[in-house]
Amino acid sequence: MKLTALILFLVIGMSSIAQRTPNKLNLHGTVLGYEYEPKTIFKKDQIDIQGSVGAVKLEVFSGSKKISSTTSNSGGDFSLGIPANGKYQLRYSKSGYGRSAIDIDLNGVPEEIAKGGLLLKNIELLLNDFESDKAMDNGEPFGKLYYSGDKFKFSVTEFSKKEALFKKRADNAPANVMMSSVEKNKANNAKPFKVGNIEEDIIEEDLNTDLNTDLNSETIQGPQIISVKEFEKIKSSKLSDISGWKNLNSDDISKRSEELAAAWDQLEEDRLIAVTPEDFMAIQLREEMLNSAEAELEAAKAYIDEQESKLSAQSNLNYALIALALILAGLAFFIFKRFKEKKETNILLEAKNKKITDSINYAERIQRSVLLADEQIAAILPNSFIFYKPLDVVSGDFYWVSEIGNKVIFSAVDCTGHGVPGAFMSLIANTLLNQIVNEKKITEPAKILEELHNGIVNSLHQEDDAYLSQDGMDMSICTLNKTSNELSFAGAMNPGFIVQSGEVKELMASLNGVGGVIQSRRKRPVRFIEEKVQVNRGDSLFLFSDGFMDQFGGSENKKFNIQRFKEMLVKLNGLSPEDQKKKAEQTFNNWKGETHQIDDVLLMGVKF
Numbered sequence: 001m002k003l004t005a006l007i008l009f010l011v012i013g014m015s016s017i018a019q020r021t022p023n024k025l026n027l028h029g030t031v032l033g034y035e036y037e038p039k040t041i042f043k044k045d046q047i048d049i050q051g052s053v054g055a056v057k058l059e060v061f062s063g064s065k066k067i068s069s070t071t072s073n074s075g076g077d078f079s080l081g082i083p084a085n086g087k088y089q090l091r092y093s094k095s096g097y098g099r100s101a102i103d104i105d106l107n108g109v110p111e112e113i114a115k116g117g118l119l120l121k122n123i124e125l126l127l128n129d130f131e132s133d134k135a136m137d138n139g140e141p142f143g144k145l146y147y148s149g150d151k152f153k154f155s156v157t158e159f160s161k162k163e164a165l166f167k168k169r170a171d172n173a174p175a176n177v178m179m180s181s182v183e184k185n186k187a188n189n190a191k192p193f194k195v196g197n198i199e200e201d202i203i204e205e206d207l208n209t210d211l212n213t214d215l216n217s218e219t220i221q222g223p224q225i226i227s228v229k230e231f232e233k234i235k236s237s238k239l240s241d242i243s244g245w246k247n248l249n250s251d252d253i254s255k256r257s258e259e260l261a262a263a264w265d266q267l268e269e270d271r272l273i274a275v276t277p278e279d280f281m282a283i284q285l286r287e288e289m290l291n292s293a294e295a296e297l298e299a300a301k302a303y304i305d306e307q308e309s310k311l312s313a314q315s316n317l318n319y320a321l322i323a324l325a326l327i328l329a330g331l332a333f334f335i336f337k338r339f340k341e342k343k344e345t346n347i348l349l350e351a352k353n354k355k356i357t358d359s360i361n362y363a364e365r366i367q368r369s370v371l372l373a374d375e376q377i378a379a380i381l382p383n384s385f386i387f388y389k390p391l392d393v394v395s396g397d398f399y400w401v402s403e404i405g406n407k408v409i410f411s412a413v414d415c416t417g418h419g420v421p422g423a424f425m426s427l428i429a430n431t432l433l434n435q436i437v438n439e440k441k442i443t444e445p446a447k448i449l450e451e452l453h454n455g456i457v458n459s460l461h462q463e464d465d466a467y468l469s470q471d472g473m474d475m476s477i478c479t480l481n482k483t484s485n486e487l488s489f490a491g492a493m494n495p496g497f498i499v500q501s502g503e504v505k506e507l508m509a510s511l512n513g514v515g516g517v518i519q520s521r522r523k524r525p526v527r528f529i530e531e532k533v534q535v536n537r538g539d540s541l542f543l544f545s546d547g548f549m550d551q552f553g554g555s556e557n558k559k560f561n562i563q564r565f566k567e568m569l570v571k572l573n574g575l576s577p578e579d580q581k582k583k584a585e586q587t588f589n590n591w592k593g594e595t596h597q598i599d600d601v602l603l604m605g606v607k608f
Helices: 003-012 111-116 173-184 228-235 242-247 250-273 277-308 313-370 374-380 419-439 445-459 561-572 577-592
Strands: 024-037 046-052 057-062 065-071 077-083 087-093 099-105 118-128 141-148 151-156 384-389 397-404 407-415 473-481 486-492 496-500 503-507 530-534 540-544 601-607
Touching (some): 024 173, 057 077, 065 077, 118 173, 141 173, 277 313, 313 419, 374 397, 384 397, 407 540, 407 601, 419 445, 445 486, 473 540, 486 496, 503 561
Antiparallel strands (some): 024 046, 024 077, 057 065, 087 099, 384 601, 407 473, 486 530, 496 540, 540 601
16 A cells, blocks of 8 residues: 555545435434433432333434334444435334434535535434333424534423423433434534545555545544454555655655644544544554554655665665564564563462452351351241342341240341442441340340441441441341241331232331431431231241342343232242242342342241
8 A cells, every 4th residue: 555545544534434425414323221210208310321222113204204214223223314404303112112203404404515415423312111100201302403503403392281201401311312412423514525536435445546646635524433344454454665665755755744744633633522432442543554654654754865875775675674673673572571561460460369359258258157057047937048149259138037035036138238348237237136136135126126227327436427437228127926926027128028818918118227327317316117917827928138129131121120029929929938949049040141130139038
């Protein structure tokens, strides 16, 4: 590849120009799902982006006539072509999600801009998940995309009805994301897109242009990104033709230097407006090519100097071979040095990782030793099971069982966080439960929670300074009178479920966690509600953390949720405790599949 063709390639920006089509707006983007959780007395409105959504149907209409359509791929990506004049409406939807739309007005696009084609990339469209508590989208356009001045703009639809989907601009996630996407494209369509009479295939097929060919100097607006596949194809080709240097003179070198400087300037401008990881990778690849071009230019200058000094061709060849040998030797030395440094670094990292892993494994042994063994629990609660699956080696969830006289006290606890922080909290809570129940002989569930709350607050000094740890735990605790079969229950944010006669009865939890001091309640006692229920032979009681219900999985990668959880408990009621544990574990693993586990999981069951 001769030097002029290489510099032409760099000035154009290593672009795949096929992204633009004359007299069309090419729209490239991704469809994302989101979930809206409305405001309650305990939390503010929350909008959670779930990730990309595949198989979304996107259609472009001109009035009632459909002019274009496509479907997003498995990564949520899509591409649409729209005529660069007129008014249109883009509608997109998917089963199980809402319907949404935006208006597109291209009547304001200047003719000279439209001729070169328009491009909007990295556009993000949001679809609402129906399983949230948010009202169903009605499919009306939430805004309008239009061209004004020298760039695209986006205006938000103002809904007049009080029951409109979004009452405040700050809540309008689809519109906010769309405005941000359009803003990132502000430099893509500001001027006509043309590079003289150079065709798209010059980059891939005609890289042997004569060195004296002039380069059209019009500037291309915005970063033009080449794919990795295209870059590797060009990178593997020959970067220089030494015989062509004989036709160069000082004026040619000066001209090529100016072209290379312009390419560097364009690269710096593109670096400022790069957005996606692919953009930054393309910028880096272009920088490598520019460095190669500079090396080629310097070599050309050296060749001309040698010619002017009337050195023989053989001497020039010898000098070139010596220079190449030195470069290769230097490169080999650099590679060897980096390899040696990397090897030493890896050895240090392996040693540190082993030390950390050994420490965490030892912490897991300590935590396991604190928890009662299966045979100890079976001696106190014969007809029971515990399904316990930590997210990390150590866990923030733990179970606790004790016996005082004819009463059995047992609990399922979910501490703040997971891993090492959660494990520290579990050790503190376990120690306090042993003091409250086994030493002080307190067996009333509500009283145990109050004592445990005060113990956490005092141990972590949470009332002394509002900025200190406000960690704590959600939990449920029961006391079973083995003589009367009366069950006393109290919960801190976590309820309990009893299955009786094929129906699930919920034991209500207090809306207070254990530990942590809310500023408005400082120095005020925390109280918990206690509920009593008579249990009969064949009934099953279940205590749990939220890890099971919050796990994503299934064919649509959604949460297991509380409704599926209750249905599973009804099915478990007719089984023995051993079979209940096996069925619960099998259900969780089947639902999770290949999805990453997101939290510690704890399910405790007692059959009466």
